[in-house]
Amino acid sequence: MLEDRWLIWKFKRGNRDAFRAIYDKYAEDLLTLAGNLLNDKAGAEDIVQDVFIRFVESIETFRLTGSLKGYLATCVANRSRDQIRRNMRQRTALANQAGCVATATKSTVHLAIRSELMQKVSHALTELPYEQREVIVLRLHGDLRFRHIAKLQKTSIKTVQSRYRYGLDKLRSTLNGEVKK
Amino acid sequence: MRPADSIEKLIKGLRYTTSDETHDRVFSNVMQALDQKQEHTSGVTTPALWRTIMSNKMRKFAVAAAIIVAVLIGFHPFSGSSSTVYADVVRQLQKARTLIYTVTTNTAIEGMPEMEMEIAFKEPGYMRMTMPGGYVSVLDCVQGKGLSTIPERKQFIEIDMSNLPDDAGQKQTEAIEKLRTLPERADEDLGEQTMDGRTIHGYRVNEDSMTHTVWIDPKTRELIRVEMEFDNAPGMNATATDFQFDVELDDSLFSLTPPDGYSRLDLQVDVSEAGEDNLIEYLRLWTGWTKDKTFPPTLNPVELAKVSMEMAKSGGFVPERPTKGANLKHVMKMTRGLIFVTHLPAESNWRYAGENVKFGDADTPIFWYLPQGSRTYRVIYGDLSVKDVAPEDLPD
Numbered sequence: 001m002l003e004d005r006w007l008i009w010k011f012k013r014g015n016r017d018a019f020r021a022i023y024d025k026y027a028e029d030l031l032t033l034a035g036n037l038l039n040d041k042a043g044a045e046d047i048v049q050d051v052f053i054r055f056v057e058s059i060e061t062f063r064l065t066g067s068l069k070g071y072l073a074t075c076v077a078n079r080s081r082d083q084i085r086r087n088m089r090q091r092t093a094l095a096n097q098a099g100c101v102a103t104a105t106k107s108t109v110h111l112a113i114r115s116e117l118m119q120k121v122s123h124a125l126t127e128l129p130y131e132q133r134e135v136i137v138l139r140l141h142g143d144l145r146f147r148h149i150a151k152l153q154k155t156s157i158k159t160v161q162s163r164y165r166y167g168l169d170k171l172r173s174t175l176n177g178e179v180k181k
Numbered sequence: 182m183r184p185a186d187s188i189e190k191l192i193k194g195l196r197y198t199t200s201d202e203t204h205d206r207v208f209s210n211v212m213q214a215l216d217q218k219q220e221h222t223s224g225v226t227t228p229a230l231w232r233t234i235m236s237n238k239m240r241k242f243a244v245a246a247a248i249i250v251a252v253l254i255g256f257h258p259f260s261g262s263s264s265t266v267y268a269d270v271v272r273q274l275q276k277a278r279t280l281i282y283t284v285t286t287n288t289a290i291e292g293m294p295e296m297e298m299e300i301a302f303k304e305p306g307y308m309r310m311t312m313p314g315g316y317v318s319v320l321d322c323v324q325g326k327g328l329s330t331i332p333e334r335k336q337f338i339e340i341d342m343s344n345l346p347d348d349a350g351q352k353q354t355e356a357i358e359k360l361r362t363l364p365e366r367a368d369e370d371l372g373e374q375t376m377d378g379r380t381i382h383g384y385r386v387n388e389d390s391m392t393h394t395v396w397i398d399p400k401t402r403e404l405i406r407v408e409m410e411f412d413n414a415p416g417m418n419a420t421a422t423d424f425q426f427d428v429e430l431d432d433s434l435f436s437l438t439p440p441d442g443y444s445r446l447d448l449q450v451d452v453s454e455a456g457e458d459n460l461i462e463y464l465r466l467w468t469g470w471t472k473d474k475t476f477p478p479t480l481n482p483v484e485l486a487k488v489s490m491e492m493a494k495s496g497g498f499v500p501e502r503p504t505k506g507a508n509l510k511h512v513m514k515m516t517r518g519l520i521f522v523t524h525l526p527a528e529s530n531w532r533y534a535g536e537n538v539k540f541g542d543a544d545t546p547i548f549w550y551l552p553q554g555s556r557t558y559r560v561i562y563g564d565l566s567v568k569d570v571a572p573e574d575l576p577d
Contacts, residue, residue, distance in 0.1 A: 035197035
């Protein structure tokens with residue numbers, strides 16, 4: 001926390017190495033966060049880039065009130081949600097124009113994972129309702145507290161905890177089914 | 182059945198990575214966006230608060246150094262310069278022959294306690310500030326003199342304000358009128374509120390990089406409370422309360438005669454005595470305070486005072502701070518170092534390039550200047566060694 005404050009302070013004074021340190025510290029985590037939310041690596045890279053651009057553009061007035069990772073993770077979550085909504089709107093428009101049912105093509109998952117099991121976990125995660133996936137990913141990859149996620153999702157902590165629990169239950173049952181096959 | 186914690190472990194293992202080239206591209210795009218943004222941004226302005234603190238030319242360097250050291254030892258940052266800061270409050274109070282009030286300051290700096298100061302003002306321009314620990318400062322704006330006492334050391338400091346503008350006393354009176362009209366100039370009427378069992382009416386005034394919130398008792402028409410927030414020092418605030426008007430204040434309270442048994446502490450620095458060695462000593466001192474052993478970002482005393490507060494907030498200093506006993510020694514060292522720089526003539530072509538340079542970097546020049554009558558420059562390097570360098574060999 002203090003280290004981040006120090007880096008932000010130095011960056012505010014024009015030290016770009018300080019920003020590089022911030023970038024190196026969080027870029028991969030944010031990429032993982034966005035990647036798991038979007039299931040799209042290229043889209044995740046765009047979002048991480050956008051979030052960092054917004055961050056540096058507002059650095060003069062930026063004030064850190066909590067953790068920097070939490071702040072950046074929240075930005076990634078918000079932009080990922082916007083991106084998903086945009087994608088859904090585009091798909092709906094295309095389907096209407098073509099007069100056919102659009103089939104949601106699954107993006108190829110470019111994960112740093114090799115095993116078949118992890119591919120299955122990733123796939124199962126993408127099958128979850130977005131709210132549940134978002135809670136799980138923000139909790140496990142963004143290190144956000146349920147309270148913070150509840151604020152982000154504009155709902156109660158209980159609802160968020162339920163989404164987390166139901167999400168994990170569903171994942172467990174999906175993966176058990178996959179294993180049985 | 183896969184237990185929940187092992188599912189969580191599996192999800193945590195879902196890591197996305199990308200190539201170094203992609204990271205470099207993204208980073209470069211971000212920097213490009215920053216460059217574009219900065220092209221449209223105007224230059225840095227000196228914050229009003231710091232302009233105010235430094236308005237007294239005579240004490241500027243000592244005050245800047247005192248603030249920096251005060252920040253380092255976790256003491257109140259304005260203990261050495263409160264006169265000018267809080268004169269603002271006095272300037273803004275109602276036209277009264279005498280006035281007493283209390284100011285509570287919160288810096289929002291971790292580990293720095295809230296600071297309470299009692300202020301007494303008497304026309305035509307006497308001011309007395311009493312701080313915790315019995316520190317008392319008296320200013321006589323008519324004579325342009327002041328006195329600060331340090332009880333624990335049984336020492337006193339004489340303040341010479343002869344460099345102040347001639348109309349300093351007059352300005353204080355004008356400023357008192359200014360506060361009196363604050364409610365009239367309010368940008369926002371905050372309505373009524375109950376505080377300590379009494380109904381008060383609030384007004385907010387935004388001007389000069391400060392936000393004043395003035396609370397008045399509508400029944401008695403008395404000033405109850407003035408809250409101040411500083412745009413250039415986010416998180417810091419000061420609250421003036423316990424106003425008493427036209428209380429009889431004996432002249433002895435504003436006496437410039439030091440108490441018996443006190444010895445003089447001369448904070449004035451002879452400019453001719455300040456030299457290159459003082460600057461080096463000061464730079465060495467600073468790198469011992471910073472966590473990353475870097476040199477100060479600037480040698481501008483006004484900017485440096487502000488920077489030191491920001492650094493304290495952002496955790497830039499090591500926890501082992503100088504003791505209060507070392508305070509004055511450090512103030513003196515810093516003052517001499519800064520005075521040496523700021524009194525170098527323009528033809529010395531001095532440059533400072535120490536920001537982000539770490540102590541010990543023998544290859545990086547951090548400061549250079551041309552001494553009077555010399556053909557070669559004196560160059561101080563990151564290891565604080567000094568060499569004579571021909572002008573053509575100077576850094577770009």
